[in-house]
Amino acid sequence: MVPLKVICAGFGRTGTDSLRLALNHLGYNTHHMYVMMNNEGEQDPEAFEDAYRHPEREVDWDKLYAGFSAAADWPTIAFIEPLMKKYPDAKVILTVRDPEDCLINTVVLDGAFADPKQFLDKGAMKAKFLAHNKRIQETIPADSLLVMQVGEGWNRLCQFLNKPVPDIPYPRTNSTDDIARARRQLR
Template sequence: MMAPLEVIGAGFGRTGTDSLRTALNMLGYKTHHMKSFWEDQDMNPDGFYEAYMHRDQADWDKIYANYDAAVDWPTVTFYKDLVAKYPDAKVLLTVRSAESWYKSAKNTIHKAALLGLNAPEGSHMARFKRMTTTVCLDGLLADKEAFADEEKMKKIYLDHIEDVKKTVPAERLLIMELGEGWTRMCNFLGKEIPKEPYPSTNSTEEFSKIISGLKENTETFALPTNKSN
């Protein structure tokens, strides 16, 4: 059991969070990400759903058992709780322009959130769907009408960035531009800079393959392995 968390990602999905997950794993962390629900069959989406519905009762050590870092949704929704729970954790805020974030999110995770999956009631996929449509962006990610309001969504994105800056003490926070590389992050975390290039994963094109996999594998919750960067 690895919790407590040492690194908390406060950036919205589609700000390079999968590349960040890969990078943190290369530095020796075991990092939770939305993809963990597809790769770790012991990861229960109900824990995050119940934490959202009953915030004061959340057992974060149990929810993040086996992980010592966490990025992407659903973690982002709970970043304030986690920053308070784990006072020694460092916080990474990944950012990009509001326009590029909205375009990327609209073409990927928003599409995935709208999928009409015929998952059996009580199945892993059905429970995952309930969690994501409730917790991610407070349900707005799966709200077709709300997400269509580009200016509103960009404001929510920018307000979140400002909220993180105001919430997290400056000495615990590193703001990372999309694709900036290793140097500042490794210095911030006290890690040696790897010889390998900083990873670049989960492009819009790659995510389209994931959506196809979701459509085809609603019962087993299995997804195609995508090893390309």
Template sequence: MREALFQLGYYDVYHGVAAIHENPRDCEMWLDAYKACKDGQGTFGRKEWDQLLGHCMAVTDDPCASFAKELIEAYPDAKVALTIRDSPEAWCKSVERTIWKWGSRWWCVDRGILYDFYLWLRGANNPLFLMTKRSWYESGFHQFPTRGGQLYLAHNKYVQSLVPEEKLLVFNVKEGWEPLCAFLGKEVPPTPFPKINDSEEFQRRAEAGNKMLRRRALVNGIKLY
């Protein structure tokens, strides 16, 4: 979806990758947002959202999706494209091949062994890893094996309840450019609708991140020793 928006002229589109790989300092503000909006510790309103996302023309993916209500309230004139799959089962199969396959490994977020070890080595306040772990649990992925389909349906229903009908597009990427372009008032590009975040591409990028995590944990462990 991010690549599609790029091609439609939205040159700055936020994605979870932006916080992790492109601008890790964002993770500090995301943690502030979690504390304020989810834990009731402090405030995080339009001023703070502008500081974090004001340079963007669109936002996608987590952690933004975890703040659907807060972002819709902060930017009431924004349009919302809710991406869906053919069915809850189709969504679950996709998650199994991508996010869950990565996050449920013993060294990753849900199993937490190496993940927490690295946090301990770097200090309990490492923003990047704390934000990633908070995003994982706030999105409900730790419940995926038993409640995956329910989580998918509940999220879709929740987002639709927040957005006026005229500002909402329920969109399956299989539909291609036409409904998205009509919704956004853009011309249909001459190129096919992009498909770059499939399971193989996701695993390639996730494994690159895992290698970084293991390498840093090893290096810091050696330094500590």
């Protein structure tokens, strides 16, 4: 078993896929929605859904994250508190950006994706986004938390994780333009 050493608490569309690639380059194996969507490894989406629907039940987090030393994006974001309880020595990275840049039609949060009225309510989604970021910053000890702006690059990340700064550019994937292109191709 490899316990989670890094838990990324930033919402989707806040650079989580770029962070996944950066963490993998730094030697971590990062769980991300990308991994689940591409059915990489022994993924069990139903177990994550069950954990979300029944927070009172015991969850075998080691099994759900078997083989991963870091986790980012969904479904991880829904489980920050229990994951921090299970892995108290993990470092937490909160990726942030201006909510106006990314929120509507992209963020999945606490059932909002399944509730079209809530999901399309820009004010409600922005409030969820800001409340989440505030909660993370208020509950995670400062020495275990890095608040990282989208596009910030390697320096503070590597310093926070005690890793040397790579001599390659910080990854930049899954941009708004990339998403728009993918939507056009699907149509």
